Amino acid sequence: MTSPDTSVPVVLDRVSVAIGGRPILRDVDLTVHAGDMVTLLGPNGSGKSTLVRALTGLLPVARGEVRLFGTPLDDFGDWQRIGFVPQRSTATGGVPATVREVVASGRVGRRRLLRPTSAADRSAVESALEVVGLSDRASHGVSQLSGGQQQRVLIARALAGEPDLLVLDEPTAGVDLPNQQALADALRQLKERGATIVLVAHEIGPMMPLIDRTVVMRDGWVAYDGPPLTQEVASHTHHHHDHDVPGGHDHAPHVSSPFDWERGNPG
Amino acid sequence: MSFIDLLSLDFMQRALVAALLTGLAAPAIGTFIVQRRLALLGDGIGHVAVTGVALGLLTGASPTWSAIVVAVLGAVLMEVIRERGHTNGDVALALLFYGGLAGGVLITGIAGQGAATLQAYLFGSLNSISFADVVFTAILAAVVLVLTLGLSPQLFAVASDQDFARVAGLRVRGYNLLIAVLAAVSITVAMRTVGLLLVSALMVVPVATSQQLARSFRATFVGAMLVGCVASVGGLLLSAALSFRVDVAPGPTIVLMALAMFTATWPIGVWLRRRSRLMAPFPEVSAAPHRSTDQHPHEHGKDCGHPAVPHADHVDYVHDGHRHAPHGEHYDEH
Ligand SMILES: Nc1ncnc2c1ncn2[C@@H]1O[C@H](COP(=O)(O)OP(=O)(O)OP(=O)(O)O)[C@@H](O)[C@H]1O
Ligand SMILES: [Mg+2]
Numbered sequence: 001m002t003s004p005d006t007s008v009p010v011v012l013d014r015v016s017v018a019i020g021g022r023p024i025l026r027d028v029d030l031t032v033h034a035g036d037m038v039t040l041l042g043p044n045g046s047g048k049s050t051l052v053r054a055l056t057g058l059l060p061v062a063r064g065e066v067r068l069f070g071t072p073l074d075d076f077g078d079w080q081r082i083g084f085v086p087q088r089s090t091a092t093g094g095v096p097a098t099v100r101e102v103v104a105s106g107r108v109g110r111r112r113l114l115r116p117t118s119a120a121d122r123s124a125v126e127s128a129l130e131v132v133g134l135s136d137r138a139s140h141g142v143s144q145l146s147g148g149q150q151q152r153v154l155i156a157r158a159l160a161g162e163p164d165l166l167v168l169d170e171p172t173a174g175v176d177l178p179n180q181q182a183l184a185d186a187l188r189q190l191k192e193r194g195a196t197i198v199l200v201a202h203e204i205g206p207m208m209p210l211i212d213r214t215v216v217m218r219d220g221w222v223a224y225d226g227p228p229l230t231q232e233v234a235s236h237t238h239h240h241h242d243h244d245v246p247g248g249h250d251h252a253p254h255v256s257s258p259f260d261w262e263r264g265n266p267g
Numbered sequence: 268m269s270f271i272d273l274l275s276l277d278f279m280q281r282a283l284v285a286a287l288l289t290g291l292a293a294p295a296i297g298t299f300i301v302q303r304r305l306a307l308l309g310d311g312i313g314h315v316a317v318t319g320v321a322l323g324l325l326t327g328a329s330p331t332w333s334a335i336v337v338a339v340l341g342a343v344l345m346e347v348i349r350e351r352g353h354t355n356g357d358v359a360l361a362l363l364f365y366g367g368l369a370g371g372v373l374i375t376g377i378a379g380q381g382a383a384t385l386q387a388y389l390f391g392s393l394n395s396i397s398f399a400d401v402v403f404t405a406i407l408a409a410v411v412l413v414l415t416l417g418l419s420p421q422l423f424a425v426a427s428d429q430d431f432a433r434v435a436g437l438r439v440r441g442y443n444l445l446i447a448v449l450a451a452v453s454i455t456v457a458m459r460t461v462g463l464l465l466v467s468a469l470m471v472v473p474v475a476t477s478q479q480l481a482r483s484f485r486a487t488f489v490g491a492m493l494v495g496c497v498a499s500v501g502g503l504l505l506s507a508a509l510s511f512r513v514d515v516a517p518g519p520t521i522v523l524m525a526l527a528m529f530t531a532t533w534p535i536g537v538w539l540r541r542r543s544r545l546m547a548p549f550p551e552v553s554a555a556p557h558r559s560t561d562q563h564p565h566e567h568g569k570d571c572g573h574p575a576v577p578h579a580d581h582v583d584y585v586h587d588g589h590r591h592a593p594h595g596e597h598y599d600e601h
Contacts, residue, residue, distance in 0.1 A: 058434065
């Protein structure tokens with residue numbers, strides 16, 4: 001690896017992650033370039049969320065190094081540049097809160113301690129609500145919304161922070177097609193502003209045209225890293241693709257089932 | 268001596284100030300504790316503080332100080348056990364709960380003090396409040412209020428979604444500890460008025476009352492403080508008024524007062540929630556089949572008694588679980 005480049009939002013350098021001593025991610029290399037949108041695909045339990053949680057610093061890395069914007073995770077301090085939509089997170093707590101209040105909590109990384117809300121905070125919240133189409137429900141209680149609407153609240157919360165790197169873990173689970181389209185439009189706007197997006201998804205749907213690259217996880221390692229794939233094609237990928245070296249030496253363990261997909265096929 | 272005379276007594280005035288401050292501080296931190304779904308945290312800390320009081324009685328130190336030290340240590344310990352997550356958080360809480368109470372009663376016995384001494388701390392006691400106690404209470408309550416109000420965006424984010432807050436760059440562990448420590452502080456603040464065994468009620472019941480009527484976090488927060496003040500001052504006055512006839516401790520009176528307010532708002536809350544669900548506009552959906560109702564017995568209107576709910580450019584009347592939309596001479600099923 002070359003010297004850290006501050007313009008590269010995400011670098012995972014031979015990262016291994018263990019949960020409770022059990023290895024989950026094994027030697028994952030991943031570089032996401034500025035302005036790119038990368039989707040992480042793979043079956044349940046393949047380690048997508050683990051990867052995302054390792055790169056957001058929620059899980060400690062057992063071996064290897066994660067660098068965000070060129071800074072090793074331990075020294076990284078610019079957290080307001082990162083937006084995060086956790087998987088299956090709930091927008092409700094033990095106390096009622098309105099949609100606007102939850103979305104406004106997305107500004108928390110940009111707020112100084114003991115300062116009142118600024119005009120910038122308010123306008124960012126309003127435009128995030130606009131993007132997910134919940135402006136008219138801003139003063140509704142979050143617990144009164146449907147699951148898909150709550151998911152959109154969480155997306156708006158991440159957008160409100162105006163992140164340079166947005167990490168979304170299955171943001172479209174339970175979101176209907178028109179709203180997936182709305183989210184795709186929102187991500188397009190964000191991308192046009194130069195933001196980098198890492199998206200974990202099972203259905204890509206309307207996001208397809210935005211995607212620059214697909215990474216397929218399988219059993220804790222990267223099984224494919226290359227041009228965009230749809231979910232259907234990705235689910236047939238059993239082949240560890242070793243960084244764009246056609247026919248290159250592949251030292252990762254192979255999965256025994258025969259692979260019926262080869263990079264370059266129409267996808 | 269009349270009730271008014273009673274109010275002019277020094278100890279009563281001191282107690283009123285202490286009650287007011289307690290009524291503000293306990294629900295303020297209580298809102299975040301309830302938001303984190305740790306409603307019983309206060310109880311755990313309260314029981315641990317019993318040991319603190321007993322240690323004060325044993326060593327001759329100020330029971331308030333020893334209570335605060337032990338309560339803070341207990342709160343930190345609970346937070347650590349919860350965060351490590353190896354034991355069930357509930358069980359950890361229960362262990363401290365029983366340990367604290369048993370330890371407290373045992374040590375009080377060793378100190379040669381009777382149950383009566385401890386009772387003043389367990390259930391609150393008006394005439395045990397000194398001027399120094401009031402000053403101390405005021406300072407601690409001010410600290411709790413300044414921190415909960417000033418840091419409310421941060422505390423809200425941490426209490427609602429820890430993962431998100433951590434990625435946003437907040438020191439989640441620090442804020443969790445802060446919540447636990449502030450809870451311990453407000454418990455010792457409330458010790459003199461409500462008593463350690465009931466103090467947690469003042470953190471939880473006003474929040475439960477307030478959320479019957481409020482829809483936003485902010486309204487719940489402010490409402491809880493209001494309910495807390497009314498309950499603690501009102502309960503104190505009530506117990507003072509009753510004290511001419513029977514011996515009532517202020518703590519139980521305050522808690523029952525808060526519970527009475529909850530009971531009063533509960534049906535209103537049920538009604539409000541039902542109404543807001545009922546009156547939420549129906550979504551616009553195109554291409555629904557056109558069906559008209561069977562023979563309709565009456566004309567829907569302002570006073571027909573059926574809720575009129577906005578639906579796109581018209582209203583639907585909710586009639587026996589059906590949605591009736593006026594269409595010329597008849598009604599359509601929407
Ligand atoms: N808290 C945990 N404790 C123990 N094992 C875990 C934990 N979280 C995840 N794992 C294990 O890590 C592996 C990867 O899980 P991960 O959540 O990353 O999968 P995923 O790809 O996100 O799946 P999904 O599509 O279901 O979200 C799984 O085998 C799972 O059993
Ligand atoms: Mg996952």
